[in-house]
Amino acid sequence: MADDIFITEETIEGADDGPLAGTTVAVKDNISTEGVRTTCGSRMLEEYVPPYDATVVTRLKEAGATIVGKSNMDEFGMGTTTETSYFGSTDNPAAPGHVPGGSSGGSAAAVAAGEADVALGSDTGGSIRCPAAFCGVVGIKPTYGLVSRYGLVAYGNSLEQIGPFGETVEDAAQLLDVIAGSDERDATTREAPTDGDSSYADAATGDVDGLTIGVPTELLEGADEGVVETFWDAIADLEAQGATYHDVSLPSVEHAVEAYYVIAMSEASSNLARFDGVRYGHDADADGNWNDAFAQTREDGFGDEVKRRILLGTYALSAGYHDKYYKKAQDARAWVKQDFDEALAEADVLASPTMPVPPFELGESLDDPLQMYLADANTVPVNLADLPAISVPAGETDGLPVGLQFIGPAFGEARLIRAGSALE
Ligand code: GLN
Numbered sequence: 375m376a377d378d379i380f381i382t383e384e385t386i387e388g389a390d391d392g393p394l395a396g397t398t399v400a401v402k403d404n405i406s407t408e409g410v411r412t413t414c415g416s417r418m419l420e421e422y423v424p425p426y427d428a429t430v431v432t433r434l435k436e437a438g439a440t441i442v443g444k445s446n447m448d449e450f451g452m453g454t455t456t457e458t459s460y461f462g463s464t465d466n467p468a469a470p471g472h473v474p475g476g477s478s479g480g481s482a483a484a485v486a487a488g489e490a491d492v493a494l495g496s497d498t499g500g501s502i503r504c505p506a507a508f509c510g511v512v513g514i515k516p517t518y519g520l521v522s523r524y525g526l527v528a529y530g531n532s533l534e535q536i537g538p539f540g541e542t543v544e545d546a547a548q549l550l551d552v553i554a555g556s557d558e559r560d561a562t563t564r565e566a567p568t569d570g571d572s573s574y575a576d577a578a579t580g581d582v583d584g585l586t587i588g589v590p591t592e593l594l595e596g597a598d599e600g601v602v603e604t605f606w607d608a609i610a611d612l613e614a615q616g617a618t619y620h621d622v623s624l625p626s627v628e629h630a631v632e633a634y635y636v637i638a639m640s641e642a643s644s645n646l647a648r649f650d651g652v653r654y655g656h657d658a659d660a661d662g663n664w665n666d667a668f669a670q671t672r673e674d675g676f677g678d679e680v681k682r683r684i685l686l687g688t689y690a691l692s693a694g695y696h697d698k699y700y701k702k703a704q705d706a707r708a709w710v711k712q713d714f715d716e717a718l719a720e721a722d723v724l725a726s727p728t729m730p731v732p733p734f735e736l737g738e739s740l741d742d743p744l745q746m747y748l749a750d751a752n753t754v755p756v757n758l759a760d761l762p763a764i765s766v767p768a769g770e771t772d773g774l775p776v777g778l779q780f781i782g783p784a785f786g787e788a789r790l791i792r793a794g795s796a797l798e
Pocket of ligand 1: 451452453454476477496497498499500501502529638750
């Protein structure tokens with residue numbers, strides 16, 4: 375039943391040997407693959423074939439991996455369920471009849487269904503961690519700057535990172551080893567220390583003896599009861615292995631969803647301006663003047679959620695409103711960062727439920743965008759603060775997967791991998 379997981383099924387062979395030889399990888403369809411169409415889940419790019427590989431794809435090939443397809447996603451990464459895809463929705467292999475989460479739902483589903491050993495997604499506000507949690511697999515959102523964004527089609531460029539999915543923490547960590555590291559084509563990247571481990575994969579020791587865990591009380595408020603219960607069972611398990619926990623407070627996260635959506639939509643309105651029917655993708659072929667052709671191309675090419683965000687983002691950046699919305703959101707972003715710094719000064723890692731709710735039923739959330747935005751409450755603060763986080767399976771509630779999120783200091787991925795592997 376792979377037909378709803380991939381937008382394009384195509385085998386791309388890598389080098390004969392390397393650390394990922396024999397490993398199959400699903401790649402989210404907003405990551406450029408030379409000669410293989412890259413749609414971003416949009417009609418706008420239905421026939422767009424990139425002339426170059428993203429840096430992460432070059433690294434996969436060099437490591438000997440075999441790419442098996444381009445996976446389904448919310449249109450341009452805008453969504454939490456993969457249902458805004460122009461190509462239709464994806465079923466959740468771990469909970470049939472439910473969404474796989476989003477926006478990297480196809481990538482998580484590919485791993486959960488055994489269609490690929492590992493997968494790449496992108497996370498602007500939770501799009502790796504949410505589908506990992508909903509599909510019962512592991513997903514890592516790296517520190518901003520750890521992984522090159524060269525060849526990733528931009529949605530909210532100051533927020534997003536490419537990151538790995540795996541069935542186990544070690545599998546995901548091994549993929550992170552391959553894609554991480556500075557890239558001369560992305561000036562925001564840098565080399566990072568690994569807490570003394572020789573690789574991220576080596577950090578998956580499961581040793582949490584002495585680990586201090588801060589639990590932000592704000593990230594449990596309003597969460598589903600079964601999710602909260604599963605979360606505390608997992609914390610008790612970590613305690614039994616020698617970790618300790620204490621409550622911490624992040625007062626600013628109350629404003630994180632609002633701030634995130636103002637920033638993400640503003641950046642989206644600018645990043646998506648390039649889709650004009652001239653340089654990329656769909657061309658409405660409208661007669662008449664260029665303004666009409668431009669408008670018609672975008673009217674046909676973009677779905678409702680993308681249009682909503684371009685309109686709101688353009689409004690938020692417009693003269694007269696810029697300070698009221700965009701600048702205010704940037705202030706909130708700085709406050710969120712500061713709150714995390716303070717909490718992480720007193721704990722090795724922070725822990726919360728990845729998603730406050732179990733996976734929605736297919737079709738359930740589409741009519742109410744606000745409800746969908748609020749589901750991102752626990753993931754978006756991490757992107758605002760540029761920090762790394764991992765989602766690991768914590769158990770189930772009513773037969774539906776629940777994910778636990780660990781958040782660490784900048785470039786503290788090895789620590790998150792160690793903590794996450796203790797729950798396996
Ligand atoms: N659900 C969030 C959004 O729609 C996050 C998406 C993402 O991380 N790409 O913006």
